[in-house]
Every structure is written in C-alpha cells, then in structure tokens.
Amino acid sequence: MKDLGEAAYILGIKIYRDRSKRLIGLCQSAYIKKILKRYCMENSKHGSILMHEKLKLSNSQGASTPAEMKRMQNVQYASAVGSIMYAVR
Numbered sequence: 001m002k003d004l005g006e007a008a009y010i011l012g013i014k015i016y017r018d019r020s021k022r023l024i025g026l027c028q029s030a031y032i033k034k035i036l037k038r039y040c041m042e043n044s045k046h047g048s049i050l051m052h053e054k055l056k057l058s059n060s061q062g063a064s065t066p067a068e069m070k071r072m073q074n075v076q077y078a079s080a081v082g083s084i085m086y087a088v089r
Contacts, residue, residue, distance in 0.1 A: 009030070011031075012030060012031040012034055013026050013027070013028050013030070013031050014026065014027040014028075014029070014030055015027075028087050031087060032087055035080070035083045035084065035087065038083075039076065039079075039080045039083075
C-alpha cells in the first residue's frame with residue numbers, strides 16, 4: 001500500500017480544506033461542468049425556472065412526428081437527470 005497524500009478529488013468532486021479554521025468541504029463545480037459537457041450543454045445559460053406544483057403533463061406535449069421521436073430516442077434524458085440529482089443531494 002502506498003500513501004498518495006491528501007485527496008484533492010473524489011468521484012469528480014473537489015475536496016478543499018482550511019486547517020487553520022478547521023474546515024473541510026466539497027466543491028461540485030468540476031463535476032457539474034463534466035455533466036454539462038457530457039450532455040452537450042456546456043454553452044447553456046442558467047436561470048431559475050418556476051414550475052407549478054400541480055402541473056399536469058400529457059402525451060400530447062411530447063414528440064408527435066416520427067422524426068421528433070427518432071431524435072428524442074438519442075437523448076439520454078434519464079441519465080442526465082440522474083447525474084443532476086446526484087449533484088443536488
């Protein structure tokens with residue numbers, strides 16, 4: 001076994017510490033940038049999106065043409081949402 005020193009990153013999340021103030025923390029900015037790049041969203045703009053609690057979604061709001069359906073099959077939506085949920089918990 002070999003001592004590699006203090007950890008700087010774990011699972012793509014930066015570890016920072018301030019020994020004088022006895023603080024340790026995690027910074028997820030590198031992980032979030034990696035997610036954005038993976039799903040081709042690195043040039044997207046951020047902002048708050050308000051959504052009603054009782055908003056009902058229907059099938060008519062989804063892809064309706066064969067071309068739209070084929071394009072949507074290539075979107076890794078569930079994987080992107082899972083990565084984002086991991087970051088926010």
